[in-house]
Amino acid sequence: MKRLGLTLLVLAASASMIWRAAAETPLERGTYLVRSISGCGNCHTAHGPVPGPELAGGTAVTDPHFTARPGNITPDPETGIGRWSDEQIITAIREGKRPDGSTIGPPMPIARYRGISDDDVHAIVAYLRQVTPVKNVVAKSVYGFPLPPAYGPPVGHVAAVPDENPLVYGAYLAGPLGHCIECHSAPGPRGPDVVRGLGEGGMRFAGPWGVSIAANITPTNLARYSDAELKKIITKGERPDGSRLLPPMGVAYYANISDTDISAIIAYLRSLPPK
Numbered sequence: 001m002k003r004l005g006l007t008l009l010v011l012a013a014s015a016s017m018i019w020r021a022a023a024e025t026p027l028e029r030g031t032y033l034v035r036s037i038s039g040c041g042n043c044h045t046a047h048g049p050v051p052g053p054e055l056a057g058g059t060a061v062t063d064p065h066f067t068a069r070p071g072n073i074t075p076d077p078e079t080g081i082g083r084w085s086d087e088q089i090i091t092a093i094r095e096g097k098r099p100d101g102s103t104i105g106p107p108m109p110i111a112r113y114r115g116i117s118d119d120d121v122h123a124i125v126a127y128l129r130q131v132t133p134v135k136n137v138v139a140k141s142v143y144g145f146p147l148p149p150a151y152g153p154p155v156g157h158v159a160a161v162p163d164e165n166p167l168v169y170g171a172y173l174a175g176p177l178g179h180c181i182e183c184h185s186a187p188g189p190r191g192p193d194v195v196r197g198l199g200e201g202g203m204r205f206a207g208p209w210g211v212s213i214a215a216n217i218t219p220t221n222l223a224r225y226s227d228a229e230l231k232k233i234i235t236k237g238e239r240p241d242g243s244r245l246l247p248p249m250g251v252a253y254y255a256n257i258s259d260t261d262i263s264a265i266i267a268y269l270r271s272l273p274p275k
Helices: 002-023 026-034 086-095 118-129 166-177 180-184 227-236 259-271
Strands: 061-063 066-068 186-188 191-193 204-207 210-213
Touching: 026 118, 061 204, 086 118, 166 180, 166 259, 180 191, 227 259
Parallel strands: none
Antiparallel strands: 061 066, 186 191, 204 210
């Protein structure tokens, strides 16, 4: 009887996954990703008292070594990505290469985006295709160092990551989709060190708000918070003591992350080696 019960549970879970996959269209999935965990507009939409048009080009990101100007990724054919094919958009996202062969530089987290699944990157493209086209010329980014000719070999097939295992799915959400570990790892000579300083924090981000320093998101720091408190920090931008998180933490987007996905992210972060 126990074996039969286990079999029925497995079949029910499999059927649930199949139903969810069939019920959610690529556009629905893309809408969820772009407006929540991926938060593309956190960089590609201009900030200010009144936000600029959605994804028509963001506020410049300044660093001692570069000034990056997030591009116009609306379907405008002249100043956006309206003439790019789906595959060209996917190559830009996962490989950091534009159709003209030029390389996309930081802070675009290409190293993380290489792991976005085929299904999810196509869903993101489906969302970008239906954004209102905006004619807006964005100046080129300027770097004080040479950009790499490539971030790695061409990305082939990337399988979907199932959500039954919170640790595995949480790693996917905090890595390729949300790039939490990109901003919250220790600074290295060429950007965040996600190998030796995974989740350690310390990256500095300057902007109109002043300078914010990415927090340690390993158990060393997170142990002081309950899961409920961490959910409020991520989705509301408020710590238990009432203090507020500073940009570039994309709280306005993270407020839309589902409770299940937030729980998976927290489970993954709690599993990281303490730093």
